[in-house]
Amino acid sequence: MKDNSRGDINLVDPNYYLPLIALLILFCIPLVIKSVSWMQIMVLILWYACLTLSWNFVGGFAGVLPMGHAAYAGVGAYVSTLLFINYGLTPWVGMLIGGVISVLVALLIGVPTFKLHGAYYALASIAFVELLRMVTENTNKIFGIKINGARGLLIPLKGHSPFLFQFGEKIYYYYVILAMMLLIFFISYKIQKSKLGYYLVAGGEEQEAAESLGINVTKYKLIALSISAFFMAILGTFYAQLVLFIYPQGIMSLSLSFEIAFMAIIGGRGTLMGPILGAFTLVPLAELSRMYLSGSRFLGIHLMLYSSIIILVMLYMPKGLIGAFEKIYFFFTNKLFKKS
Amino acid sequence: MEAIINGVLMGGVYGLTALGLSLIFGVMKVINFAHGSHLMIMMYVEYCLIKSIGIDPYLSLLIVLPIAYTIGYFTQAILINPILKAEKDVREPLGVLLLTAGLWIFLNNFFLMLFGANFKSADTIYSNTVLKINKMMISKPLLYAFLASLITTYLLNWLLRKTKLGKAIRATGQDREAASLMGINVYKIYNIAFGIGIAALGVAGTILIPLFYVHPFVGDVFDMRAFVIVVLGGLGSIPGALLGGLLVGVIESLAGHFLNMTWAAAVIYMIFLLALFIKPSGMFGFEKEW
Secondary structure, eight states: OOOOTTOOOOTTSGGGHHHHHHHHHHHHHHHHOOOHHHHHHHHHHHHHHHHHHHHHIIIIISOOOOSOTHHHHHHHHHHHHHHHHHHOOOHHHHHHHHHHHHHHHHHHHHHHHTTSOHHHHHHHHHHHHHHHHHHHHTOSEETTEEOOGGGOEEOOOOOSBGGGTBOSSHHHHHHHHHHHHHHHHHHHHHHHHSHHHHHHHHHHHOHHHHHHTTOOHHHHHHHHHHHHHHHHHHHHHHHHHHHSEEOHHHHTOHHHHHHHHHHHHHHOTTSSSHHHHHHHHHHHHHHHHHHHSOSGGGTTHHHHHHHHHHHHHHHHOTTOHHHHHHHHHHHHHHHHHSOO | OHHHHHHHHHHHHHHHHHHHHHHHHHHHSOOOTTHHHHHHHHHHHHHHHHHHHOOOTTTTHHHHHHHHHHHHHHIIIIIIHHHHHHTTTOSSOHHHHHHHHHHHHHHHHHHHHHHOSOOBOOOOTTTTOEEEETTEEEEHHHHHHHHHHHHHHHHHHHHHHHSHHHHHHHHHHHOHHHHHHTTOOHHHHHHHHHHHHHHHHHHHHHHHTTTSOBOTTHHHHHHHHHHHHHHHHOTTOHHHHHHHHHHHHHHHHHHHHHSOHHHHHHHHHHHHHHHHHHOTTOSSOOGGGO
């Protein structure tokens, strides 16, 4: 593999062939798939890919283990939805406000928690998302604004109105989320190649050593968390607009948090393509298993799949699927391009 | 008053569920996220025993304990040790954390598939018996459960302090390398410690059966409380687990009395976060135990 630390994109480099082909396919998919349910699955796959990429800022680059990231998605979804229902504000603006509020929440919780290490941080993040969910579930009204507790909020249907972030067909949602994924991916790429990225990795691996070199590890972790929380909130709004119904047990639940973390880790935490690969392999698996196995006993079948895969990955592929994938890919590209 | 007494009694039970978690952390510096799931398994084992052969719940400890120990021993030997060996030089083995988190979700949903989502309760002869003292109603099985957790805590403490095995376990917890130089088979000690930790859960599962329903996710009820307790009491501390348990029990009972039960759970999480921020090494100063 060629050294590419300056971040130039060289299109002749075989490293870029596969991502570019994949991108081309992603652009063309809506032209081929016409079924609404399949388009919905495609949108969900991309949505999860965005979530895992956002998680990866903290869970991957900064090297801590956030297990409660759905909290920020919940904040975003609720803020934009409440603004829309009560003040008629378009979610396009609402999601930015949600993002800012989410960043504030993240800073509030991040300042004390980043002092904690490993397991303690994971526990604190779990406690945080659970606390937020419980408080939301038990609040019906706050300052005269209806939150509806555990019953959740229904977003009024406005038909096809792009200005209000509601579309008549899935294809629009698809391109919106694809654009978001590219944006988050691009920012991940820039961060990984920047000083910030190196500081984060250094602080994640050996916090004391990095601090003794004069790196303010907590500060950089907070920056990573803020970026992550901002995108999580925007993705929360996207989900609310896609499904038009949000409730605490869904959008700010522990199980969504675990899904995100598991996907990113199975794919390969701390890498660029790993989280995307995780989402693209696991979401279809989960959707297929849900399609063919129904009934209350199989409610958790997708979680069972994820968790058994994560146990296997931890035992046999600690670097995630991306490690194995890269090996195979470079084996073939090297063979193909050696002669030319 | 009744709320406080019930809180203390229930707190004892919480303390018991946290014992194993604390012990396992003390030895391996690993938080077993699947702790609640192990408790859930033990409750199902107990439930099936009662339903199939109608054994007295307290007598069945003789059967449950060896099963619990075996499950714990092999969880450690098959799943966790390989990762610990691979991450030998890492101070905080995150891989194990992820593995146990995976195990937690897996076991919960696996048992959901096996037993369905219905709440089950084994009606034993003890289930609804009550002790009356001056108009105060105290549930008898809860009282027995409290006594059982005191005894278990005492026995575990004795095992760790006075026996040769206990000394080997503590030595491993203090310094893995030094212990292995002294001729201790570290990984075997890990297996045994995990086995003992799950056996303590076996006791908890047994005494909870007359009190509590059985459900694939019942472990989560105790899981989060066990985390809170070990953080309050100091991770790795055995008496700390009991004290933390009592504290959580009383707070929860009072919060339930003055607010309502759903808010009581939220209060526990708030205390947990506060405890983590203020003094993650525990409230009672047992840090130097290992």
